[in-house]
Amino acid sequence: MEEGQQQAEDSGQRSEKKYRKGEEHTVFIGNKPFMNYVTGVVMQFTTQRANEVIIKARGKFISRGVDIAEVSTKRFLDNTAEVKDIKIDSEEFENKEGKTVRVSTIEITLSKK
Amino acid sequence: MEEGQQQAEDSGQRSEKKYRKGEEHTVFIGNKPFMNYVTGVVMQFTTQRANEVIIKARGKFISRGVDIAEVSTKRFLDNTAEVKDIKIDSEEFENKEGKTVRVSTIEITLSKK
Numbered sequence: 001m002e003e004g005q006q007q008a009e010d011s012g013q014r015s016e017k018k019y020r021k022g023e024e025h026t027v028f029i030g031n032k033p034f035m036n037y038v039t040g041v042v043m044q045f046t047t048q049r050a051n052e053v054i055i056k057a058r059g060k061f062i063s064r065g066v067d068i069a070e071v072s073t074k075r076f077l078d079n080t081a082e083v084k085d086i087k088i089d090s091e092e093f094e095n096k097e098g099k100t101v102r103v104s105t106i107e108i109t110l111s112k113k
Numbered sequence: 114m115e116e117g118q119q120q121a122e123d124s125g126q127r128s129e130k131k132y133r134k135g136e137e138h139t140v141f142i143g144n145k146p147f148m149n150y151v152t153g154v155v156m157q158f159t160t161q162r163a164n165e166v167i168i169k170a171r172g173k174f175i176s177r178g179v180d181i182a183e184v185s186t187k188r189f190l191d192n193t194a195e196v197k198d199i200k201i202d203s204e205e206f207e208n209k210e211g212k213t214v215r216v217s218t219i220e221i222t223l224s225k226k
Contacts (some may be wrong), residue, residue, distance in 0.1 A: 003168070041225040059176065060176050061174040062175055062176040062179050063172065063173050063174070063176045063217070066175050066201050066219060067217045067219045069201060070201060070202070070215075070217045071203075072217075074203060083201060084202075086199040086201065087199075088179050088182060088183060088196060088199065088221070089183070090183040090184075090187060102183075102184075103181075104176070104179045104180045104183045106179060108201070
């Protein structure tokens with residue numbers, strides 16, 4: 001099981017493309033520089049005038065998603081936005097070797113105060 | 114900032130001792146084998162007859178905390194327990210070099226259905 005876990009974590013980044021269709025005001029966390037995502041979140045609220053922004057992450061990127069939510073709201077948006085809702089879930093899929101692996105997901109909804 | 118982030122993540126494990134005082138039915142995630150934590154959560158509900166179990170993790174262990182919540186509820190407790198609440202927050206502290214670092218935290222409350 002640890003092995004399956006590891007494989008799932010390695011593929012955490014897949015989310016970036018999979019989710020991107022027709023979802024406005026959503027930021028998908030991968031392994032780009034940390035500040036790219038923070039800027040992305042902050043700009044949704046400022047230049048894009050979003051009322052809500054959803055941060056989505058999978059596998060090992062979940063920790064990063066939480067960091068980005070915290071830094072965006074507390075340091076950059078100066079508490080004008082807050083965490084409104086957090087959901088966690090799992091997805092199962094077959095890897096290249098035909099083995100079923102499970103990966104956890106998180107969705108953090110930030111909202112203007 | 115990336116550097117501060119990294120340092121914060123490295124110390125994510127500190128939580129294990131810091132939080133352990135007087136908190137029943139709480140499982141603190143560190144780098145022990147994955148199944149130790151799953152067993153810990155499941156046994157709180159079964160042999161300890163807890164109605165709620167709180168999973169706490171910091172820094173890079175946040176992803177692991179989510180994995181443990183998902184595997185415990187969906188695979189081992191067979192959906193007799195569910196995620197009731199999730200909170201994220203940040204803590205700041207001084208590292209050995211006197212530099213202030215920030216670390217994210219998560220608390221996942223599982224509850225009997």
